[in-house]
Amino acid sequence: MVTGIRRKSLWALVPACALLFMLTVIPAVGVVVASFFNWRITGDITSAGLYNFYRLVQDPYFANSARVTLKIALFATAFEVVLGLAVAGSLEYWPKVRNSFRLILMLPMVISPMLAGLIWRLALDEQVGMLSRLWGSLLPGEFYPLSSANGAVTAVILVDVWQWTPFIAILISVAWEQASVRLLDQVEVDGLSGLAAFRFIWGPVLLPVIGVAMLFRLIDCLRIFDVVQVLTAGGPGNATETLSVFIYKRVIKFGDFGYAASAAVALLVLASIVWVVGERMFSLNYRGR
Amino acid sequence: MNSSPNTQKSRALTVVVLILLVAAVAVVWLYWGREPGGGGVASSTPKSSTTLRVALFKSPAVDAAQKLIPEFEAQTGIRVDLDILPYAELQDVVQTEFLARSPRFDIVMADCIWIPKFADAGYLGEIDRYLRDPALTPKDYNYEDLIPSVADYLGKYPARGKTYGFPFMTNSHVLAYREDLYVKYLQPKGFRRPGTTPETAWTWDEYLRAAEVLTMPNAKLPGGTQWGSSMQAKAGAWLVYEWYSWLYGFGGKDIDYSIMRPMFDSPASVDAIRQYASMVGKVAPRSVLSWGHEEETQALGSGLAAMDATWNVELTGYLLDPSTSPHAKDFKFGLSPVGRSGKPTPDMGGYGILLSKFSTHPQDAYRLMVWLTSPAVHRRIVLDGGTPFRYSEMKDPEILKKYQVYSIYGIALENSVYRARVPQWPEIEDIISKELTPVMEGRSNPKEAGALMTKKIEPLLPKR
Numbered sequence: 001m002v003t004g005i006r007r008k009s010l011w012a013l014v015p016a017c018a019l020l021f022m023l024t025v026i027p028a029v030g031v032v033v034a035s036f037f038n039w040r041i042t043g044d045i046t047s048a049g050l051y052n053f054y055r056l057v058q059d060p061y062f063a064n065s066a067r068v069t070l071k072i073a074l075f076a077t078a079f080e081v082v083l084g085l086a087v088a089g090s091l092e093y094w095p096k097v098r099n100s101f102r103l104i105l106m107l108p109m110v111i112s113p114m115l116a117g118l119i120w121r122l123a124l125d126e127q128v129g130m131l132s133r134l135w136g137s138l139l140p141g142e143f144y145p146l147s148s149a150n151g152a153v154t155a156v157i158l159v160d161v162w163q164w165t166p167f168i169a170i171l172i173s174v175a176w177e178q179a180s181v182r183l184l185d186q187v188e189v190d191g192l193s194g195l196a197a198f199r200f201i202w203g204p205v206l207l208p209v210i211g212v213a214m215l216f217r218l219i220d221c222l223r224i225f226d227v228v229q230v231l232t233a234g235g236p237g238n239a240t241e242t243l244s245v246f247i248y249k250r251v252i253k254f255g256d257f258g259y260a261a262s263a264a265v266a267l268l269v270l271a272s273i274v275w276v277v278g279e280r281m282f283s284l285n286y287r288g289r
Numbered sequence: 290m291n292s293s294p295n296t297q298k299s300r301a302l303t304v305v306v307l308i309l310l311v312a313a314v315a316v317v318w319l320y321w322g323r324e325p326g327g328g329g330v331a332s333s334t335p336k337s338s339t340t341l342r343v344a345l346f347k348s349p350a351v352d353a354a355q356k357l358i359p360e361f362e363a364q365t366g367i368r369v370d371l372d373i374l375p376y377a378e379l380q381d382v383v384q385t386e387f388l389a390r391s392p393r394f395d396i397v398m399a400d401c402i403w404i405p406k407f408a409d410a411g412y413l414g415e416i417d418r419y420l421r422d423p424a425l426t427p428k429d430y431n432y433e434d435l436i437p438s439v440a441d442y443l444g445k446y447p448a449r450g451k452t453y454g455f456p457f458m459t460n461s462h463v464l465a466y467r468e469d470l471y472v473k474y475l476q477p478k479g480f481r482r483p484g485t486t487p488e489t490a491w492t493w494d495e496y497l498r499a500a501e502v503l504t505m506p507n508a509k510l511p512g513g514t515q516w517g518s519s520m521q522a523k524a525g526a527w528l529v530y531e532w533y534s535w536l537y538g539f540g541g542k543d544i545d546y547s548i549m550r551p552m553f554d555s556p557a558s559v560d561a562i563r564q565y566a567s568m569v570g571k572v573a574p575r576s577v578l579s580w581g582h583e584e585e586t587q588a589l590g591s592g593l594a595a596m597d598a599t600w601n602v603e604l605t606g607y608l609l610d611p612s613t614s615p616h617a618k619d620f621k622f623g624l625s626p627v628g629r630s631g632k633p634t635p636d637m638g639g640y641g642i643l644l645s646k647f648s649t650h651p652q653d654a655y656r657l658m659v660w661l662t663s664p665a666v667h668r669r670i671v672l673d674g675g676t677p678f679r680y681s682e683m684k685d686p687e688i689l690k691k692y693q694v695y696s697i698y699g700i701a702l703e704n705s706v707y708r709a710r711v712p713q714w715p716e717i718e719d720i721i722s723k724e725l726t727p728v729m730e731g732r733s734n735p736k737e738a739g740a741l742m743t744k745k746i747e748p749l750l751p752k753r
Contacts, residue, residue, distance in 0.1 A: 015309055041388075042409040042712045061723065126576035127584075127593060136513070147578035149730060235524025236578040237726030252381050253715040255406060 034261035041255025052262035064238055065246040073221035076160040081214050084168030091173045105166035117230030120159045149239035152232045156240050159227050168213045175209040211282030219271050243267045339653050340368040345398040346379040349606045349674030350458035354661055361660050367653050387412040392647045395654035398457060398640050401443055402714050408446035409712040413453040414644035419655045430663055436702050439678045443641035454643030455662040456678040458603055461701045462534050462635035463694060464623040465600035467616055475499055483623025485697045487632050490624040493538055496598050500572035503595040517572035519594035521585040524726055529718045531599045533636035535565045537706045538628030544709055549750045553742035562735035566728040578729060590614030598625055605694050606674040622694040624701060637705035713749045720745045
């Protein structure tokens with residue numbers, strides 16, 4: 001009887017699996033296959049073996065894009081975790097405003113990255129932007145967030161932190177709230193408070209949640225595209241040309257599909273490594289406790 | 290009353306199947322039940338058997354053409370749907386459709402720098418046979434009235450020797466300056482007025498000196514400074530398009546076609562990099578590194594910048610509009626500065642309307658292309674904000690009365706230089722942009738940038 005129900009339930013999964021197969025597996029296999037061909041918008045498609053990957057290794061612009069992507073991903077994720085934890089911690093101390101504040105925190109997340117990029121482009125405009133005016137009236141020195149290499153990278157990180165810190169804050173806050181119900185007595189019995197309570201009680205409970213949130217953000221940042229495209233278009237020069245922008249240019253502008261596919265495979269491998277290492281790290285930690 | 294778990298599962302399964310059925314019906318209805326060519330421009334014309342779809346980008350010329358399309362529909366019974374996209378999206382959309390060999394677009398508006406790539410890939414439909422057919426190209430179309438260099442650059446691909454379309458929105462550089470500032474600050478210092486002939490046009494040296502005079506750190510503006518020059522140095526097509534006027538102005542060139550070698554490391558090209566980069570922070574704000582067309586126009590229109598040696602003529606309508614440009618009445622135009630060749634060397638830009646190879650109605654599409662660029666219709670487009678490409682339009686009293694700039698535009702177009710017309714241009718442009726920007730930021734030097742451009746571009750060029 002039970003087997004029959006399970007069998008029927010399995011049939012219900014077929015449409016979802018088929019859709020997943022069509023939308024993710026087939027294109028992914030297609031990209032991997034394309035990476036072994038010399039496939040340009042002009043000319044014939046010919047086998048290239050590993051040549052596209054050799055080009056990647058030799059290409060200083062690809063190396064730059066990998067560096068820029070990692071820099072943005074690491075800094076943005078680090079800031080988001082630290083700030084998210086701080087915000088979640090603050091919410092624990094003000095349980096009365098917690099729910100309404102969580103709702104407010106959702107706002108940046110529901111804005112499309114493209115729109116977020118536009119909003120920040122206006123705010124950071126070096127002549128008439130709100131932030132440049134504020135900087136000019138309060139602080140000495142010049143303000144070039146979009147037209148200097150370091151400024152542009154900082155601006156991209158800033159937008160990502162603004163948009164996604166709430167995601168981490170809400171995840172941690174909800175986990176913290178759930179844990180409080182179970183562990184508050186233990187904290188009181190042990191007489192722990194402040195940092196000690198966080199270190200021995202809340203920290204270990206929250207660590208897997210923080211880890212998963214961090215992994216999500218890290219992988220999301222590795223493929224960052226919309227915000228960069230709107231805010232800086234990869235510039236000035238190639239200061240903010242992330243791997244996704246690198247791939248986009250080679251597909252749409254250059255029509256160098258085989259080479260772009262090899263860069264996409266490299267990005268996929270990078271994201272997979274991050275995921276496997278991260279998952280193992282955090283799940284091992286969790287099991288150890 | 291309680292149903293067994295088995296019954297509940299069966300019900301759940303039924304619900305899932307029903308949802309899937311509804312979704313399938315919706316998909317079929319959306320994609321196959323739709324009237325062909327739905328959406329786009331509304332038309333009161335009776336239903337016609339032919340619907341043309343045109344991909345364009347939002348611009349003054351397209352705004353003007355859109356108003357006239359109902360007349361074409363009324364005359365021919367052909368329905369026209371315009372897909373007006375932002376410039377940044379046009380290439381993505383058109384290329385994706387081309388790649389899929391899709392007949393979605395009959396006509397595409399293409400930036401001059403995309404034409405070699407599209408033509409070489411076989412995405413464009415040849416129109417030479419239609420040009421020779423008097424039934425499709427009436428005598429009063431007067432193809433000879435088109436400025437030859439423009440008709441060539443925006444409608445043909447020389448490597449294949451074929452014609453794919455017509456110019457639609459032309460562009461080149463002229464010098465824009467403010468008469469009030471000239472009279473107040475430059476004339477007393479002995480500067481002559483920017484000329485309107487190659488003999489009287491300013492030199493680059495005069496432009497740079499005048500820009501220094503007009504850079505006023507204590508002007509009462511939001512940025513605190515009035516800058517002598519506006520620029521568009523944003524990474525990509527903006528920067529490279531502008532710098533090419535300097536490259537040729539200072540005697541440099543991009544490629545020596547006789548040996549197929551890039552020439553960015555020649556002393557003249559390196560000088561062009563040096564002079565162009567020297568503007569940033571000295572006579573133009575450092576923020577020009579993030580400026581494209583819009584910011585360049587706003588800077589001039591708002592008074593933040595006083596002049597522009599590489600003003601985009603295609604945007605003149607915006608600059609002379611008092612509602613967006615407080616100094617609209619003060620703007621005057623001269624030829625862009627003359628270089629070592631003794632002639633102005635503005636860089637030609639612009640857009641053509643081209644026939645898609647995959648059009649299912651190529652003759653009707655051609656009719657629309659001819660109609661839009663015909664003397665009578667295009668004159669009206671120019672009067673409403675478009676840019677001219679016919680000799681007759683350059684002499685038209687009504688057009689000249691409205692836009693003084695067109696009195697010199699013909700000279701600018703005839704002297705214009707081209708960016709390399711090779712399918713590899715987008716990659717070449719990307720390399721130039723990436724190596725030039727660090728010089729403007731002070732992170733590289735002109736000689737190193739010129740050498741890197743040459744080294745990286747050389748392998749991309751076809752071997753002779």
